[in-house]
Amino acid sequence: MNVYVIARLTFMEASRRKILLAALILGLVFLLIFGLGFYFMINDLRKYREGIVIINTVSNFLLMAGLYVVNFLTSIMTVLTSVDTLSGEISSGTVHTIVSKPVRRWEVVIGKWLGFVVMISLYLLLMAGGVIGSIYAITGYLPPNPFLGIVFMWLNALLLLSISMWGGTFLSTLANGVLVFGLYGLAFLGGWIEQLGAFFQEPARSTALNLGVLTSLLMPSEALWRRAAHELSSPLTSAFGFSPFSSSIYPSMLMVVYAVLYLLVIVFLALRKFQQRDL
Template sequence: MHAIRTITWLTFREAWRRRMVLAALVLGLLFLLLFGIGFSLINSNMREHGTSALQLRFSYNLLMVAGLYVVHFLTVMLAIFASVDTIAGEIASHTIQAIVTKPVGRWQVVLGKWCGYAAMLMLYLALLSGGIVGTVYLLVGYLPPNPAAVLLLLLEALVLLSLSLLGGIYFSTLTNGVVLFMLYGVAFIGAWVEQIGALMQSHAAVNIGIITSLLMPVEALWRRAAYLMQPTVLNSMPSPFGGTSPPSQAMVLYAAGYAALALGLALLSFRQRDL
């Protein structure tokens, strides 16, 4: 366990020393500032025009979930960009050999790196999602239904992190990144196909969306989180913030198993990888 803790700490420090991660943090803080200013101005304008209390609550919820959608996208990008080079790059530069020749198991190297990046993503997501929800609460005293649903955004980051480490064992950095982005793109399009198919009562379109969610469950986790954090009336139309075909709790369990399986395969595959 000491070796895993050491690699976790070193990975965490390395990740935060990268300018890419620093840039993501700075831009995230800038986004929170702009969100707070924009939300305050919109709220003042609505109150000046005599918007009803019910409409105000719907507007608050819509703006907050829209902000969380940006957080979802930033977390997805950071999960990919921060970890895509961690195995593939070290294999290509042969720096990984300096680690695996020490009395440290290969599986400990992979698990330590996974824990380091997972801690970084958890803190990043806590800062941004907590900033969005906290800003809305401080300004207008509104909390969404099921605010704990933001934890699903952490699960989607862990899915991508596990896939990134697994792909890095077999692919180059560039190929690994392309594969991850393509899978995410397929899931994104499939989610819209499923929502529109549910609205048009097309079972074939819904099934296509389900298949893409099984292939890459990240977008399904976001739709589940957005669905739980919105009133029912706001989930009646297809949009990035809800949907007419919300993923079930079974999809959350599937995504957790998906991440665990990808991590397990990464641990096993790296032991057998010829370095």
């Protein structure tokens, strides 16, 4: 019961923040521009005899571009709304009003985590559904595995949320933000190095691939996006081989399992650290 109350209060508090409002406004503006641009582009392609093939190819490529932006917006919104949820309340002393009541510390962490999970899930469904829905409404095209793709994007957001919660148990808000964005940037860089490595000759190829795998083990967020891109890409789009939206090199399901275990361990560490911290 305490977990539910804290989750509900966290969701209500997060929904009132200007950061979330800004993310919603930017997201809706993006969906409007994306839908209009896609409509006029497809309308121009309908005059070609091979229109259906071209339209499906363009639809998948633009869908991947749109979802790439959605993944980035969701990641940024997740970090900015959650980065001070524990560290800010600890530094201001607000947390004392909660833990002094008959509420266990693990209930505080799990309740806040669940509150943000609901908010992130709704935002991702709105944005990803808006991109996929716009394309389907205009062309009738659907990507190969939309459910799996969105699930992997969702796991990516939960991973960033969990790291933000963990960092908030022992770091200041600023340091926590540096930690989360630093890891996110490291994973992004490692993913690009791994993709570029596929075009190199040995031994540079093996070195680049190993660096990419190492960064994915340290922070599997980019690996989750590339797996999502693999599930959502058509064979022809994947054949391009190198772009932010698709790749000929994609993580196996074993890496996805590792990312889920990584997420669970981070949540456990957050619970343990908050339990042991002297407030």
